[in-house]
Amino acid sequence: MLNAPISAADSATLLIVDDDRDIRMLLAESLGARGYKVETASNTREMDQILARTAVDLIILDVMMPGEDGLSACRRIARQDGPEIVLLSALGEEQDRILGLEVGAGHYLAKPCSPREILATVRAALRRRASGVPTESDVYTFDGWRIDLGSHELFDPRGVLIGLTDGEFAVLRVFIERPRRVLSREALLAAARGPDSDAYDRAIDVQVSRLRRKLRSSEDEIIRTVRNEGYLFVPRVSRP
Structure with a gap:
């Protein structure tokens, strides 16, 4: 659980897509405690149903799932100029991360990762989406x-x-x-x-x-x- 004060900036809608119920619930609880509105889905079919009725700002998307996998779904969403995507996967090798970025993910996190790391990644992804393009001097x-x-x-x-x-x-x-x-x-x-x-x-x-x-x-x-x-x-x- 994250205990820091809730920020006014933490008000986006997130969608967690993972076939592991425990992971879905842990992330939903942790991010919900930060003030985010959180939706969950166990597969990409449920994900599509939620996207059809809800304005989602960011998707935390598991790579290895039954049916359509996360990479395929990420590529499809990126082509449609959909929400920002953070891929979450047990596959953490360099080639796996590169493939994830190449299909359209903004960030790639290897499991296991802490709720604090996920929170920091979500915030960075939402800042980038809000600004349109990076604004740093480099x-x-x-x-x-x-x-x-x-x-x-x-x-x-x-x-x-x-x-x-x-x-x-x-x-x-x-x-x-x-x-x-x-x-x-x-x-x-x-x-x-x-x-x-x-x-x-x-x-x-x-x-x-x-x-x-x-x-x-x-x-x-x-x-x-x-x-x-x-x-x-x-x-x-x-x-x-």
Whole structure:
């Protein structure tokens, strides 16, 4: 149970979708104590029925459920520009989190997680939805893309969240902070992993190759290879 005072901001309607009744009840009790209006559903069929009659601001959606799973439902809701989604799953590997973000979730939490962690995630997701776009000073744009260095989020020109590994994000951050400059592999490695890193510099080539694939929706070249020198981040980077 969460005992802090109820905030006036905690007044959104949440929908918890999980086939585990104990988890549904625990989350409903914890979040309801914070002033949220909470609906619950044991599967996506019940979820759809609630969405048809209730204005929901955010869905906490379990991934592994009988019938339609959470990933499929998340993708469907995201395509319809539905409520903000927090995926909750026993699958906590990096590839699982990336897949969850790529199908449209705003956040991905691995079970077990505490009610306080869920509360903090719900608040962050609702703040982002209310503001429309991030407003922090570490938001940058390039060629229609938008990256938030604070929340580690990259959005393509259509507004779709692109999942990045920690290594890919670290390298992209170096490019964003040093655009239109030729950076050697050694400089990229030192900036991304620290000057004392003993990682093999060819690992940078792997990260850059993966970044290029994820940035391929752009028709223009974004990361250029400069022979015998390193890489150049081509677009102009600006703050919105």
